[in-house]
Amino acid sequence: MRKKIVAGNWKMNMTTAEAASLVNALKDDLANFREVEVVVCPPFTALSTVSDLVQGTHLDLGAQNMHWEKSGAYTGETSAEMLRELYCHYVILGHSERRHYFSETDAIVNRKAQAALASSLHPIICVGETLQEREAGQVESVITRQITGSLAGLSAKELLDSVIAYEPVWAIGTGKTATSEQAQDVHALIRTVVANMHDATVADGVRIQYGGSVKPGNAKELFGMPDIDGGLIGGAALDAKSFIDIVRAAV
Ligand code: PGA
Numbered sequence: 001m002r003k004k005i006v007a008g009n010w011k012m013n014m015t016t017a018e019a020a021s022l023v024n025a026l027k028d029d030l031a032n033f034r035e036v037e038v039v040v041c042p043p044f045t046a047l048s049t050v051s052d053l054v055q056g057t058h059l060d061l062g063a064q065n066m067h068w069e070k071s072g073a074y075t076g077e078t079s080a081e082m083l084r085e086l087y088c089h090y091v092i093l094g095h096s097e098r099r100h101y102f103s104e105t106d107a108i109v110n111r112k113a114q115a116a117l118a119s120s121l122h123p124i125i126c127v128g129e130t131l132q133e134r135e136a137g138q139v140e141s142v143i144t145r146q147i148t149g150s151l152a153g154l155s156a157k158e159l160l161d162s163v164i165a166y167e168p169v170w171a172i173g174t175g176k177t178a179t180s181e182q183a184q185d186v187h188a189l190i191r192t193v194v195a196n197m198h199d200a201t202v203a204d205g206v207r208i209q210y211g212g213s214v215k216p217g218n219a220k221e222l223f224g225m226p227d228i229d230g231g232l233i234g235g236a237a238l239d240a241k242s243f244i245d246i247v248r249a250a251v
Helices: 016-030 044-054 080-085 096-101 106-118 131-135 139-150 156-160 180-197 200-205 216-223 240-249
Strands: 005-009 037-041 059-063 090-093 122-127 163-166 207-211 230-233
Touching: 005 090, 005 163, 005 207, 005 240, 016 037, 016 044, 016 059, 016 240, 037 090, 044 059, 080 106, 090 106, 106 122, 106 139, 122 139, 131 139, 139 180, 156 200, 163 180, 180 200, 180 207, 180 216, 216 230, 216 240, 230 240
Parallel strands: 005 037, 005 230, 037 059, 059 090, 090 122, 122 163, 163 207, 207 230
Antiparallel strands: none
């Protein structure tokens, strides 16, 4: 049985004061909620504050990126160990915005995933095709390439400690959600690719989130699909009520 997981990706939003007020509102409702794993991923500057606020609750903390090296001359970067020190459990890797604006490749995402797992951080590894790729009939080849490249060399245990997020680029922040059938098709494809890399047990056990314009109104249908194990939520995670409604739709 895969436990559903809903994560809020706050992106480059929320000052520390705003982050504290959002997480306090989430705590009022979700502090003791166990049915779904709930993760909040604030910007780096708010991690420490949010970390203190979620201690002793069932909310988990995640970061939005990290570097693959342990330390050194990498101005502006953050290591896995630094995130662990703040009690992060998760780290989002290879989000399409990082792939697009910061030229992250599958090879880079893979190095980061290996480094995260070596420090006992659970990576949320993002994949997804662009609209152009979808219209050119390349969904299968793009997703297969991203999954095999980003997850290369991970052991069965490491894969099961990871979360995959399928986020069609054309659905992120656009208000255009993939239909539940479109999403389900790609989630099933991802399980097939993982089965080919490992075996059916790993493919069946790994959790795969859907992301891209998930809202309270469409969450239940998406999360009800057999291979969709929750969501990675952007815009709708910035409002406590809509995020709570999405989390509760995963039960
Ligand atoms: P969105 O973002 O929910 O605002 O579409 C999702 C994401 O980028 O993770």
